[in-house]
Amino acid sequence: MWRRKTAIVGLGGIGVLIFVALAAPWIAPYQPAAQDLSNILAPPVWAGGDWTYPLGTDALGRDVLSRMIYGARSSVLISAFAMLIGATLGLLTGLIAGFFGRFVDTLIMRLGDIQLALPFILIAIVILGMMTERAPIHLIVVLGIPAWIVYARVVRARTLAEREQDYVRAAETIGARPLRRMFRYVLPQVRSVMPAIALIDLSHLVVMESTLSFLGFGLTSPHVSWGQILADGRQNMVVAPWLPVLPGVAIMLTVLCINLAVEGMRSKVEPRRRWWSTGWRRLGAKRAAPNGPAGPEASTVPAAPAGPSATTSASVADEARAAPTPDDVLLDVRGLSVEFPAAEGRAVQAVRGVSFMVGRGKILGIVGESGSGKSVTSYALLRLLSAPGRVNAGSAVFDGVDLLRVPERAMRRIRGRRIGMIFQNPVGSLNPVLTVGYQMIEAIRTNRDVERDTAVRLAEKVFRDVGFADPAHIMKQYPFRLSGGQNQRVMIAMTMAIEPELLLADEPTTALDVTTQAQVLDQLRRVRDEHGTSIMIISHDIGLIGEIADEVVVMYAGEVCESGPTERVLREPRHPYTQALLESVPRPEAGIDTELRSIPGELPDPTRDPVGCPFAPRCAAAMDVCRTHDPQPSVLGVGWSAACHLYSDERSEVTRR
Numbered sequence: 250m251w252r253r254k255t256a257i258v259g260l261g262g263i264g265v266l267i268f269v270a271l272a273a274p275w276i277a278p279y280q281p282a283a284q285d286l287s288n289i290l291a292p293p294v295w296a297g298g299d300w301t302y303p304l305g306t307d308a309l310g311r312d313v314l315s316r317m318i319y320g321a322r323s324s325v326l327i328s329a330f331a332m333l334i335g336a337t338l339g340l341l342t343g344l345i346a347g348f349f350g351r352f353v354d355t356l357i358m359r360l361g362d363i364q365l366a367l368p369f370i371l372i373a374i375v376i377l378g379m380m381t382e383r384a385p386i387h388l389i390v391v392l393g394i395p396a397w398i399v400y401a402r403v404v405r406a407r408t409l410a411e412r413e414q415d416y417v418r419a420a421e422t423i424g425a426r427p428l429r430r431m432f433r434y435v436l437p438q439v440r441s442v443m444p445a446i447a448l449i450d451l452s453h454l455v456v457m458e459s460t461l462s463f464l465g466f467g468l469t470s471p472h473v474s475w476g477q478i479l480a481d482g483r484q485n486m487v488v489a490p491w492l493p494v495l496p497g498v499a500i501m502l503t504v505l506c507i508n509l510a511v512e513g514m515r516s517k518v519e520p521r522r523r524w525w526s527t528g529w530r531r532l533g534a535k536r537a538a539p540n541g542p543a544g545p546e547a548s549t550v551p552a553a554p555a556g557p558s559a560t561t562s563a564s565v566a567d568e569a570r571a572a573p574t575p576d577d578v579l580l581d582v583r584g585l586s587v588e589f590p591a592a593e594g595r596a597v598q599a600v601r602g603v604s605f606m607v608g609r610g611k612i613l614g615i616v617g618e619s620g621s622g623k624s625v626t627s628y629a630l631l632r633l634l635s636a637p638g639r640v641n642a643g644s645a646v647f648d649g650v651d652l653l654r655v656p657e658r659a660m661r662r663i664r665g666r667r668i669g670m671i672f673q674n675p676v677g678s679l680n681p682v683l684t685v686g687y688q689m690i691e692a693i694r695t696n697r698d699v700e701r702d703t704a705v706r707l708a709e710k711v712f713r714d715v716g717f718a719d720p721a722h723i724m725k726q727y728p729f730r731l732s733g734g735q736n737q738r739v740m741i742a743m744t745m746a747i748e749p750e751l752l753l754a755d756e757p758t759t760a761l762d763v764t765t766q767a768q769v770l771d772q773l774r775r776v777r778d779e780h781g782t783s784i785m786i787i788s789h790d791i792g793l794i795g796e797i798a799d800e801v802v803v804m805y806a807g808e809v810c811e812s813g814p815t816e817r818v819l820r821e822p823r824h825p826y827t828q829a830l831l832e833s834v835p836r837p838e839a840g841i842d843t844e845l846r847s848i849p850g851e852l853p854d855p856t857r858d859p860v861g862c863p864f865a866p867r868c869a870a871a872m873d874v875c876r877t878h879d880p881q882p883s884v885l886g887v888g889w890s891a892a893c894h895l896y897s898d899e900r901s902e903v904t905r906r
């Protein structure tokens with residue numbers, strides 16, 4: 250709200266300035282060079298002068314008000330046109346450098362470096378000093394051309410990220426020429442950075458133009474600029490102090506208004522800073538790049554959906570994909586595949602054709618050992634994969650919207666606001682230099698249109714809800730002053746305050762002691778029960794998933810090996826991997842003497858496409874077919890399936906080892 254108000258003030262000021270600049274010939278009472286020699290250094294009205302010259306006159310008897318008005322005209326026109334030249338050159342060169350890369354990029358960027366190393370003001374003085382007559386066009390060219398590098402650097406960086414996007418590659422495969430790809434696919438994504446840079450550049454140009462005029466290298470008479478008025482006024486500062494003050498104040502107010510407008514525009518052109526932004530940062534700066542599947546033309550690999558519609562047949566899976574998602578399903582992920590291209594044309598296949606559903610108001614647990622693809626799955630859903638990771642197949646329909654294909658702008662409105670995330674390391678996910686109260690209020694106000702007082706009250710309420718007896722005290726604390734459990738509860742409180750429909754919790758209790766773990770799980774249940782939030786919780790601890798989840802998805806080597814209602818899967822695990830996972834954690838019903846077993850062997854090399862079942866080399870029940878054929882999910886009960894040959898129709902034809 251505050252940001253919006255300051256932006257309105259800034260834009261209002263700029264609007265007034267533009268009006269004055271354009272209407273100068275009509276609103277200025279005199280010509281700027283007209284002299285009244287009988288009224289030299291007449292004082293302004295507040296210093297005893299009369300209304301003939303409201304701002305007084307200068308040493309040549311010229312009306313200061315008229316000169317200020319015409320000065321605004323010069324300053325605005327010169328700065329605006331110089332900005333347009335710089336922005337156009339910078340946008341084109343940045344786009345070309347980023348898009349074509351290699352030699353072109355090196356050449357353009359080194360030219361930029363050379364230019365930045367040169368003292369701009371001295372060069373401008375030399376060039377302008379060689380001219381006896383200086384009109385606005387001369388200043389526009391001298392100020393405008395060097396500004397290109399400011400734009401080019403930012404545009405290049407954006408272009409570098411954007412050209413890697415699958416939809417740009419897809420355009421290439423359908424034959425779109427480079428210039429078309431550059432202007433039609435990349436340019437619309439990168440141009441959003443321009444308004445904010447242009448405004449910053451504008452304020453810089455206003456100051457530069459005034460500085461050059463002040464130094465005597467600006468416009469020559471009859472043109473007038475604020476810098477010139479300032480320079481003239483300096484000579485009579487003792488007898489007429491208002492003369493240098495008036496243009497000084499005008500320059501200062503102009504720069505202030507532009508900066509206020511920039512501040513407001515930042516929220517429009519940059520992704521909004523959210524409470525979890527530090528969390529994203531933890532994942533690596535490049536994660537924020539959108540990485541949906543390869544555009545509308547992307548092929549999707551048929552994959553059998555798990556859950557209620559899981560079958561053994563790919564064709565039935567296709568039918569299921571076409572079927573509308575039931576109303577009680579909030580998130581429907583089908584055939585999700587993610588890869589990380591590696592050296593020598595290889596790729597880490599982190600997630601392979603994963604399908605699952607998250608019901609409204611339900612908790613889904615995703616379990617599997619380290620490296621099984623759990624986290625990558627959740628990052629893919631939020632389109633926060635670290636580069637060069639990309640989704641190469643699948644869909645993830647969240648409340649009717651495919652998260653993997655929705656435009657990035659719409660995705661920004663979904664992330665945080667509709668889908669929240671809790672990270673493994675809560676301390677690292679909070680900004681260490683801001684109090685948790687500040688971060689909480691910022692989170693609320695970024696995502697909900699409420700006044701500060703309301704946000705504070707809401708913050709106190711949710712902090713109380715997550716078990717802080719004295720919310721006011723907690724809100725004054727910095728994250729490092731709180732324990733891991735307290736920080737995790739802060740993160741949960743932030744999520745509760747924003748009330749997303751879906752909460753992704755990646756190992757939310759890993760760093761916590763058992764008592765605090767229980768408290769955090771309790772909080773998550775309360776979020777579900779009181780707000781109806783659906784939760785997708787990721788853990789390597791199947792015992793923990795058993796405690797909290799309604800449905801469970803067991804992942805191994807990037808694939809779903811078993812999924813279904815938690816109670817059934819944990820009571821009668823069918824997939825040998827699920828069984829092995831359960832045998833590796835203590836269970837109350839197993840008895841005190843039961844020995845915990847570790848799973849022998851290790852995960853297969855993710856850069857190699859596994860032949861047959863990926864778990865076969867570690868599976869005590871492996872059969873010959875397991876080493877040659879990929880098992881398809883077999884339905885075991887309502888919403889329960891396992892991808893294991895033990896339950897496939899062919900099992901009678903194969904020999905147990």
Ligand SMILES: Nc1ncnc2c1ncn2[C@@H]1O[C@H](COP(=O)(O)OP(=O)(O)OP(=O)(O)O)[C@@H](O)[C@H]1O
Pocket residue numbers: 589597598599617618619620621622623624625626635636637638789855
């Ligand atoms: N940035 C990356 N570059 C290359 N490979 C990656 C990258 N991030 C993840 N992977 C690979 O993706 C696979 C799945 O990783 P993921 O982090 O999803 O596993 P996980 O089951 O969440 O494990 P953990 O519990 O340890 O986080 C692993 O083989 C991992 O090496």
